[in-house]
Amino acid sequence: MKNDIILAGVGGQGILSIAAIIGYAAVNSGLYLKQAEVHGMSQRGGDVQSHLRLSSDQIASDLIPYGKADMILSVEPMESLRYLPYLGPEGWLITNTEPFINIPNYPPLEEIMQEIKKLPRHVALDAGSLAEEAGSKKAANVVILGAASLFLDIPYEGLEEAIRFLFGKKGDDLVELNLKALRTGRETAANKTVK
Amino acid sequence: MNTRLLLGDEAIAQAGIDAGMSGIFAYPGTPSTEITEYVRSSAEAKKKGIAANWAANEKTAAEQALGMSYAGKRAMTSMKHVGLNVAADVFLNASITGANGGILFVVADDPSMHSSQNEQDSRVYGRFAMVPILEPSNQQEAYDMVHLGFDISEKFQVPVMLRITTRLAHSRAGVARKEQRAQNQFSLPEDLKQFILLPAIARKRYQKLLDNQDAFHELSETSPYNQYLPGEDRSIGIVACGLAYNYLMENYPGRKVPHPVVKISQYPLPKNHIEKLYDECERIIVLEEGYPVVEEVLKGFMNLGKEINGRLDGTLPRTGELNPNLVGAALGFPQEKLAAIPDLVTRRPPSLCKGCPHIDSFLGLNEAIAEYGKGRVFSDIGCYTLSALPPYESINTCVDMGASITMAKGAADAGMHPAVAVIGDSTFTHSGMTGLLDAINDQSNITVLILDNATTGMTGGQPSSAFGRIEEICRGLGVEEDHIRVIKPLRKQHEENTRILKEELAYEGVSVIIPRRECIVTLNKRMRLKFKDKNKST
Known part of the structure; x- marks a missing residue:
């Protein structure tokens, strides 16, 4: 078993939290993991990505080869497209539809959505609104993770347990909120993919 | 087994804590910052009384580490590659004074300049100083090599360089911890003149460094981190340094490389393995992260003998960090046509924060x-x-x-x-x-x-x-x-x-x-x- 995942977003959007949740769950499932992160200058509002690799066998490279990713998981629509060369022929693109606009020449959202819809396997959802319904817009990253959970080879309960562990110190409210965000993301994605 | 998910940087920091380090001295710089950050936030380090304060710059930091070594205790100084330029004076001279307590210079290079103004390769400095260099290929080796580095440093009274690159510094993987070692007791150098680099003493100390070179070679030749891995197909022999070894392995499912491979994670270069490879194979490909340091050594000035391929002849790009695809292409694997990035995707450079x-x-x-x-x-x-x-x-x-x-x-x-x-x-x-x-x-x-x-x-x-x-x-x-x-x-x-x-x-x-x-x-x-x-x- 292997899951090679590109996590994409803009510095500060919380992609490393997604990585931490998956990472915790993966290690608890007895899987090997490698996760390359971006620190430093790009974190100041630039494009950031993380290569997350899970496998039942030892993993060699910290970087996912081009054309081999099983999934691109993006908390920003334009950023989801930046990593298409990594996506494998059977890979899924799962993205937030809400743009993060901090550049003057951000392309029209409809055009971005057209590009996303060209992909045979994609899930696009408004994670910000769904997170808001769950209790806080800040949990948009966890909504995206919930959507991705359909395609991950780790049990859903493992992700829930990871959220309980990682957010536990910050209070029960935050745990509940994130569990709800995770559930919402998963259910919304399930409805979208079964049509 | 006590396994934790750690960044390469964090693995080095945890290893320092476990290997009886008494202090870490540094100035922050990407991709090295998290080493000192980790020690500073570690409750264990606090309990053990490990000093972990930020210094004014890399030179003052490295000198503090050298002072701690003088006092008989184990010290680490960490910096980004260009930080070593600032600390170069102490680094090169510390190779002459030598060490008392073990001292490690941990230097994090940034090929591709993700967060830096150049991509200089610290192995060049290591060779310049004529000290042993350790270059881990993964997080576990990064951890293990701290123990090894301190051992070498104390046995030969020499500073040791631990060289990593961004991709290892900032990538997480499971790391198993080793036994805990006690810190050294305070002790003065046996020879109280060891650290006085007046010409008459410096000449002797320099000679000692030169005399130790054979021993450093011997260490490399017997090091478990340098390996000769046999292969049937001798049309190519592969030298894979540090992280490049992983990119090599990524190209062969089940890690079955048909060619002989020399894996290098410790310098000076292990002559025995490389000579064997050179003798056996028709040509050599050198895979290394950073400058073509090993490639140049193997090629030599006169470029006589067998073909040596790498960054210098365009087999691999001259600049930037490696990845599995670049290494695959260098080995002759056909590269699949990749999906294009749609034209509408624009650059999103970093910017000053709102409210800055x-x-x-x-x-x-x-x-x-x-x-x-x-x-x-x-x-x-x-x-x-x-x-x-x-x-x-x-x-x-x-x-x-x-x-x-x-x-x-x-x-x-x-x-x-x-x-x-x-x-x-x-x-x-x-x-x-x-x-x-x-x-x-x-x-x-x-x-x-x-x-x-x-x-x-x-x-x-x-x-x-x-x-x-x-x-x-x-x-x-x-x-x-x-x-x-x-x-x-x-x-x-x-x-x-x-x-x-x-x-x-x-x-x-x-x-x-x-x-x-x-x-x-x-x-x-x-x-x-x-x-x-x-x-x-x-």
């Missing part, structure tokens, strides 16, 4: 200097370097830590007026103060903006060494009281700030303007914590 005090400083400076025209602002290294990008486009240089003040001085001495230096508070204490003293002594015509956001911002908000003392330092160095101006970079004070900037730009002599407002990131962090504490107490 630097924004107001640069808006003021841009307006104040407009009448003199462009091309007069010498900058330095920090978040404020981002003012080079639109919409500010305020600065004209960014070279090395502290160069803003000294380059402005040089330009002023060439007749440029105004000549402006822009430098952050932390960079000022790192390497700016001495340059300011030069300007004062020569009465040069420069205007220095010390952007005081009370932190080392770019690397995540480490404490600034002269917090609250910038004016005192300027005064002490000899800047005239009337020309030390503190302003508050806020939108609503734009008019007044611009007026003050204009006055000081017009002044002939050294003037210092200190725009002072806390970094928005550290401020937000502080407020969140305060809010949390308040909630707790109620």
Whole structure:
């Protein structure tokens, strides 16, 4: 078993939290993991990505080869497209539809959505609104993770347990909120993919 | 087994804690920052009394580490690759003095310049200093090599370099911990003259370093981290250094490489393995992260003998970090046609944060200097370097830590007026103060903006060494009281700030303007914590 995942977003959007949740769950499932992160200058509002690799066998490279990713998981629509060369022929693109606009020449959202819809396997959802319904817009990253959970080879309960562990110190409210965000993301994605 | 998910940086830090290190000394710099951060936030390190304070710069840090080694204890100093330029004086001379307690120079290179101004390869420095270099290929080796490094350092009384690159520094994997070692007891060097590099002693110490070279070679040849892996297909022999080994393995499912491979993670180069490979194979491919250091050695000046492929002949790109695809292509694997990035995807460069005090400083400076025209602002290294990008486009240089003040001085001495230096508070204490003293002594015509956001911002908000003392330092160095101006970079004070900037730009002599407002990131962090504490107490 292997899951090679590109996590994409803009510095500060919380992609490393997604990585931490998956990472915790993966290690608890007895899987090997490698996760390359971006620190430093790009974190100041630039494009950031993380290569997350899970496998039942030892993993060699910290970087996912081009054309081999099983999934691109993006908390920003334009950023989801930046990593298409990594996506494998059977890979899924799962993205937030809400743009993060901090550049003057951000392309029209409809055009971005057209590009996303060209992909045979994609899930696009408004994670910000769904997170808001769950209790806080800040949990948009966890909504995206919930959507991705359909395609991950780790049990859903493992992700829930990871959220309980990682957010536990910050209070029960935050745990509940994130569990709800995770559930919402998963259910919304399930409805979208079964049509 | 006690396995944790750690960044390469964190693995090194945890290993230091476990291997009986008594102190780590560093100045923050991507991708090395998390090493010291980890030790600083480790409860275990605190309990063990391990010193872990940020230093003013990499040189002062490395010298503190050397002092700790002199006192018989194990010390680590960590830095980014260009930080070793700053610490090069102590690094090269410490190879001559040698060590007492074990000392490790952990240097994190940044090929592809993700967060740096060049991609220099620290192995060149290691060779220059003629010390053993360890180059782990994964997080576990990074951990294990700290123990090994201290062992070598103490056995041969020599500093050891641990060289990593960004991709290992900032990648996480499971790391198993080794046995805990006690810290060394305080002990003076056996020979109290060992560290006096007067010529007569230095010549002897240098000879000792030279005499040890055979032993260092022997270590490399027997090291478990350098391996000869046999293969049937001898049309190619592969030398894979550090991280490049992983990219090699990624190309062969089940790690079954048909060619003979020499895996290298310890230098000087293991002659036995490489000679065997060279004798057996038709040609050699060298895979290494960084400069073609090994490739050049194998090729030699005269380039006689078998074909050696690598970065120099275009088998691999001359610049940038490697990846599985580049290595695959070099080995002749056909590369699949990749999906294209749609044209509409635009660049998203990093930018100053919303609410950043630097924004107001640069808006003021841009307006104040407009009448003199462009091309007069010498900058330095920090978040404020981002003012080079639109919409500010305020600065004209960014070279090395502290160069803003000294380059402005040089330009002023060439007749440029105004000549402006822009430098952050932390960079000022790192390497700016001495340059300011030069300007004062020569009465040069420069205007220095010390952007005081009370932190080392770019690397995540480490404490600034002269917090609250910038004016005192300027005064002490000899800047005239009337020309030390503190302003508050806020939108609503734009008019007044611009007026003050204009006055000081017009002044002939050294003037210092200190725009002072806390970094928005550290401020937000502080407020969140305060809010949390308040909630707790109620």
